[in-house]
Amino acid sequence: MKYIDEFRDKALARRLAETIAAEAHPGRDYRLMEFCGGHTHAIFRYGVQHLMPPNLRFIHGPGCPVCVLPMARIDHAIALATQHDVTLCTYGDLMRVPASERKSLLKAKAEGADIRMIYSTQDVLRIARENPDRQVVFFAIGFETTTPPTAVALKSARAEGLTNFSVFCNHVLTPSALQTILSTAGPDGVQLDGILGPSHVSTLIGSRPYRFVAEQFGVPVVIAGFEPLDVMQSALMLVRQLNEGRCEVENQYTRAVSEEGNRKAQALIDEVFRIRPEFEWRGLGFLPNSALALADAYADLDAEQRFPVEIAPAKEIKGCECPAILRGVKTPTDCKLFGKPCTPDNPMGSCMVSSEGACAAYWSYGRFRASSAQPQAASRL
Amino acid sequence: MKYIDEFRDKALARRLAETIAAEAHPGRDYRLMEFCGGHTHAIFRYGVQHLMPPNLRFIHGPGCPVCVLPMARIDHAIALATQHDVTLCTYGDLMRVPASERKSLLKAKAEGADIRMIYSTQDVLRIARENPDRQVVFFAIGFETTTPPTAVALKSARAEGLTNFSVFCNHVLTPSALQTILSTAGPDGVQLDGILGPSHVSTLIGSRPYRFVAEQFGVPVVIAGFEPLDVMQSALMLVRQLNEGRCEVENQYTRAVSEEGNRKAQALIDEVFRIRPEFEWRGLGFLPNSALALADAYADLDAEQRFPVEIAPAKEIKGCECPAILRGVKTPTDCKLFGKPCTPDNPMGSCMVSSEGACAAYWSYGRFRASSAQPQAASRL
Amino acid sequence: MTSDRRFPVRLDLEKGAVDMSHGSGGRAMAQLIGELFQRYLDHELLILGNDQALFTPPPGRMVMSTDGHVISPLFFPGGDIGSLAVHGTINDVAMSGARPLYLAAGFILEEGFPLGDLARIVASMARAANAAGVPVVTGDTKVVERGKGDGVFITTTGIGVVPEGILISGDRAEPGDVILVSGSMGDHGVAILSKRENLGFETEIRSDSAALHELVATMIAAVPDIHCLRDPTRGGLATTLNELAHQSGVGMQIREDAIPVRAEVAAACELLGLDPLYVANEGKLVAVCPRDQAERLVETMHGHALGAESAIIGEVVEDPHRFVQMETGFGGSRIVDWLAGEQLPRIC
Amino acid sequence: MTSDRRFPVRLDLEKGAVDMSHGSGGRAMAQLIGELFQRYLDHELLILGNDQALFTPPPGRMVMSTDGHVISPLFFPGGDIGSLAVHGTINDVAMSGARPLYLAAGFILEEGFPLGDLARIVASMARAANAAGVPVVTGDTKVVERGKGDGVFITTTGIGVVPEGILISGDRAEPGDVILVSGSMGDHGVAILSKRENLGFETEIRSDSAALHELVATMIAAVPDIHCLRDPTRGGLATTLNELAHQSGVGMQIREDAIPVRAEVAAACELLGLDPLYVANEGKLVAVCPRDQAERLVETMHGHALGAESAIIGEVVEDPHRFVQMETGFGGSRIVDWLAGEQLPRIC
Amino acid sequence: MCLAIPARITSIDVAADTAKVALGSVGKEISLALIEDAAVGDYVLIHVGYALNKISEEEAQRTLEMIAEMGLLEEEQELDPEPTSTVAGSGGQR
């Protein structure tokens, strides 16, 4: 697969690893936060961390839209499906995210709610067209990457005059989260030396919005692709910035990210959405200007307005450290629930659900490192 | 079971049979029409015919509400269920009655129509209450016996303000059918010497309405219960009337039938229904004043008005002799389709469906008499 | 069941429900098998966790039989789908004269089905299998989306060994043979109907669901030359007799008076317009044997709890039409045909 | 099939549909069996019409296995539910090293299902069974109301005989043993996903559905001391390896580079965010054998059409955690865990 | 037509206008909306879940006696056969 296989080359990886090991100064730490869950996933799936020298550590950031969705929003979605008997459509990623009372969309579906997994907003429109006597609600989540497809669906629904389609909007904005992370960094917050910047978010918003990171907070940024060689090259670029005392926004992912991003998609977002004054992020709290709601011209397609629900305050799981993990100040093994009872089969927090969640990645791919008995190597094969 | 077992006594039957054989004059025919399918069923199920002398023959009448329902009404009911996506409720007896194009309610259900078998009109009300967002239509059939329960349901629905309940009314009136049979009797129609009058219909309407049969047409009537001894006793009563030259309306079924019938139920029918100017009966054609529709005060609960349908003219099966059988002028074995291809598993006409239908009764219980090879008797046991 | 480190949180048998992950093949399914199925069905072959069971049967002829169980309601007076799935297949195996050895069980679960109900069903299955001495040694679990199943379907398959010298088959009925039933007809079907919401009648009748293999073993010990055995399940006695008549190319002549039917069953059938001869049984058998063995056979059957009400109900006759005919209790005579369509309650 | 006087009107295989009467036990069911099932599944034991099949197996150890098949769509590139139901159970029998002898088939049909589609499925089943030389000798048919099933479910049960000296079981993997697969991973699951309406991608990939018993026979002839065999179906290779590791109390170490995965499968998985190691196979097996037999085994497998792409993918190691670990193609190392939840397409 | 079965009223719910009836040992709840003056112990004809009518014990007895008499061949008979009622006669109940 072009643009994929080349960036997973084992020989290049080994050599990049050697360079990084050679260039990283043994006397200092390189604490690099990968903002995106996509990077987290790549780091674990390909075993990137253990190709790094011990003083270069990846810190997992809040860039997984599933992980940062607060429990109250899942509760809200379940209430939509059960209190209004709508057809609730959502991406597969959300099905197992824990809601209050050990509920989830999967369990609500098992109990009879009409919840459908879709792959594209086009599917939601199709379902709405095929079921004119049912109200179809799209449970929209995602960062800037996933927002434009929702905008397209809203515009199509308006153009077609679909009266049974609406959107429960949970789109969030990357820069706001970055801002929060950085403004709480320091002795009491996360300690970081550099940031791997978002990959596909940046294809949409471009590289420019990250300037404040370098300029305001003095933290170097490298916008990094999601393939493992992209991650390694970006890490090396950060090592070099740090070694050289530079603090810039560099773009490793030039094959897809430009300075200005995708203007057409940006215009679409501006047309269909408005910025919410504030929105809750799991772990980060209520952040100002950090999420989108439907623009006034589309307010009639807003499921939150069309279907008022009654929900009790969300009941967070006691002991779940997702908030601290999402801020980068704790790691999954700091959580007493990790592995017992919290596992991907019985997730207690959102970080254990998404394959981009730090806890899930840690459990599925990295758990053996935490186990005392390291099995013998497979070198004989 | 009290009032049942006593009337199925084998010893009494044998002695009654001997009396009938003794009293029936060998020189003449006793052609007795049992109006009701209930009698037909009893005659076949208990083997009454072969306890009779050869010159006493039962002629099966049109008194099976399933059998006389014209195909167009089944087509109409299927159209209600498929063109308006209503929940159509009906008694189990109707499920397999052939409609046009080899359809039936059972097949329409298999193809996805929401058709439910109910046991009582109370079930229909319950379904309507439990499914407020679905329109629930009761496909009502039956003679005077089955009509009052429909009336009760209509009154309850009105009192409760159930807006999703309506009735597709097919209730028919016994005297009208009797009138038609008798007015076409004679050389070109059915030849009959006496009539076994309806059993449970008469519990409702009483014995009085049959006077015209004796007075106008000179045919003796005995209102007869449905147990086999009832049938035999009534046959003997008719033999005696005929032998004595009497022509009266006698009541054998005095334990349940009075002269005036059930006045409360009659009043209910008067309140809720009106007489249709004419209605089609399978085999008998369009008969004036022969059926009921909803009274004007209940017109809003009339499914025929609430859900207009488009249906093609009914396509009767070529060769099916149900019409002639229902008029009493042919017997099932006169039909070329009997047994091949028409069987209870693949009924071509309504008389092959209901266990009260002459063809079904003949097939299920009497077929072996038509077969050449009579198996040896079981007397050795 | 010891605590398994793979499953840090136990299945919630009180409030939990089946979801799609229980059929995924992954850890959730392994947990369902470990904490629910194997908890009750604890035969070592099943616990071993292979996809098949290995055993050494006695040498000789074997039989295999399979039956899907799709009953509604799942719990009924006298049993549930679990015990029924055990009895139903043991009986089909036993109707060849075989001694049943092992059962396989395939579950198809509907998303949302309560785990507690599933546990009750599997526990009942285990009790029935233990009581019969025929263990469930291998199984399978699938989960279908809500609206694509009906709670639980259980397909069981049984194997058994036929004693030497026994040859029982539906095609062996001969004119002159005698027809017996092992007890009253229609109990199971009426018990089920009594629990259908809209029929809602009350009766003491319980399903006769029972494993008949021990009765059969007693019968063939006494009368090795039994010609046919069959359990009159769906379609009832009438349909089973027609099947045998068809297979053997013979007619049958039975007497209504001789057929045991409980008063409650007769009453319920009157109420619903059903004929008890067409109502299902799950713990009864029909036997056909040579005339000169019939008395001995019925006496043997009377000696067994499950055959205490056994009766001779008729005989096999020659008939090219293969009709089953009956002398009615009223003294008339009629055909007892195959069940046509479904046996539905009727109003006329 | 000769014309049967019981059924004056033939089943309409063009326009007809299953209705409730086809499951009644009565004449309509007898007709469905006679004119559809027995038309294709024409083994004498099935045609005989008993509720069980009678046969004389060779003496020795036997295995029994059962599997419910609930696939959607029913027809897919490379097979259908009918052929799958034959292959799936033959394979579970064969994974013990057994020679499969006979199959039983239990059908659960949804009211309204087209008879023509049912005939296609049964015909395909018959072809698969004939090709494999493993006949369906007994069966059962149930009909459930519309909305309580999903077209057709087929539960098949197989029995087989294990050759002397063979002992293959999931608990026999030992540290030092070598792990093999018989071909590319994920073909079946991707072929199924490609037909799901809303995923709608186009691929040439066909299900690998196939009966593996002949490959197994060849393998055990060459290497009688195979320790484990298992077909990596639901949950894929990853879950199967975890099952074996758990059963045997060992760890496993595999190499991603060594695992055969077709380019199209890899591409489809990238597109949907799936991992091919968790995607189902229906014509592949995993084998575990002693190190000194591994080369001989893989060469033998290469000589069989269904094993032409066989590969050694890793080895069994000691590990109290029973982890399956993998050296990634990128040079890193990670756990390959049990499948958690369902394998769902994802966007992130 | 019109399957209807005699059953005995075992209890009455006046408010709901329903009754429990027994047919042998089988119980069922039915509606009394179509009849009046029903009392526990009465036998009623049940049709599609409704009581249609009460059954007269005396008339049933009379009918059975009549049948028994009729079954005696003429030479055995002592009484003249007589119809159980005629429309013009005094038979019939309620």
Added chain:
Amino acid sequence: MCLAIPARITSIDVAADTAKVALGSVGKEISLALIEDAAVGDYVLIHVGYALNKISEEEAQRTLEMIAEMGLLEEEQELDPEPTSTVAGSGGQR
């Protein structure tokens, strides 16, 4: 976050604003509503059924070369390492 895959456009339906793309031999229909000037042969990033962006062949090549260079340990290197682009620089496309 945001699983997105590079795929090649094999055909375009201008009226529907959709394209068929190929990822190896796997084909899929996607929406072009979010991009402009797409042409057959272009590689686009696919996310939830939409093309997000075009992929620059030259930039990809440059990145790979850079990685290869970076992988040469300092003593092997001939060129000075250089970031592939900076925001201030001339890198980036579209």
